[in-house]
Amino acid sequence: MKPKAKEKITIQELDFAQAEIKIYGKTPLIVHRFDEKSKKQMLDKQTKKDIKAKEAKDPEQQYLSSIYYFKDGRRTGFPANGFKAAMVRAGKQLGLIMTDLRGQFWLLDDGENLVEINGSHRLREDMVRLNGGTADIRYRAEYPVWEATVRIEYLPDLISEAQLTSLLQLAGVSCGIGEWRPEKCNSGTFGTFTLKKQ
Numbered sequence: 001m002k003p004k005a006k007e008k009i010t011i012q013e014l015d016f017a018q019a020e021i022k023i024y025g026k027t028p029l030i031v032h033r034f035d036e037k038s039k040k041q042m043l044d045k046q047t048k049k050d051i052k053a054k055e056a057k058d059p060e061q062q063y064l065s066s067i068y069y070f071k072d073g074r075r076t077g078f079p080a081n082g083f084k085a086a087m088v089r090a091g092k093q094l095g096l097i098m099t100d101l102r103g104q105f106w107l108l109d110d111g112e113n114l115v116e117i118n119g120s121h122r123l124r125e126d127m128v129r130l131n132g133g134t135a136d137i138r139y140r141a142e143y144p145v146w147e148a149t150v151r152i153e154y155l156p157d158l159i160s161e162a163q164l165t166s167l168l169q170l171a172g173v174s175c176g177i178g179e180w181r182p183e184k185c186n187s188g189t190f191g192t193f194t195l196k197k198q
Contacts, residue, residue: 017156018108021168025146026192029117030124030179031078032066032140062139063123068114076121077114078177080107083150086171089183093174105154105164119146140179169195
């Protein structure tokens with residue numbers, strides 16, 4: 001019996017396209033970068049190192065540490081993957097398969113995995129509950145008015161620019177980005193955005 005000839009598989013060259021979409025904040029954006037000091041404290045606790053007594057709170061320092069700065073020290077941003085996660089989550093609400101969506105488009109950053117946020121930030125003070133119910137005060141940065149340009153690379157054979165625009169619009173309303181966003185908690189109303197200037 002003759003062995004079957006191996007079927008030749010031809011892989012077509014993929015086409016990529018890019019879209020640029022401007023977004024405008026509907027509600028203030030609260031950011032909370034996980035700073036190096038917090039990482040070290042967590043590592044020390046996990047490795048059973050001697051934990052020093054808690055230092056006195058420095059609201060100004062906590063606020064500045066919560067901001068995602070570019071290396072130039074002037075521009076500020078928000079992680080590009082935060083925008084993609086919101087879009088993928090919005091896709092699930094439309095009945096799309098999240099794992100498929102993740103491979104159909106990519107967020108292009110403005111450097112250092114950040115999308116630049118245009119707007120002035122200020123110190124925000126919030127009372128929060130830690131695990132175990134202990135009350136604490138957190139100082140974070142808030143952008144009362146903000147906007148950004150989201151740049152997306154995608155496979156037009158799998159998803160269209162119109163579909164991406166719809167996903168981003170739904171993400172802005174139902175998911176949001178940053179702290180206290182609608183997706184994260186029942187009382188979340190922050191970090192929502194629209195594609196039209198208000």
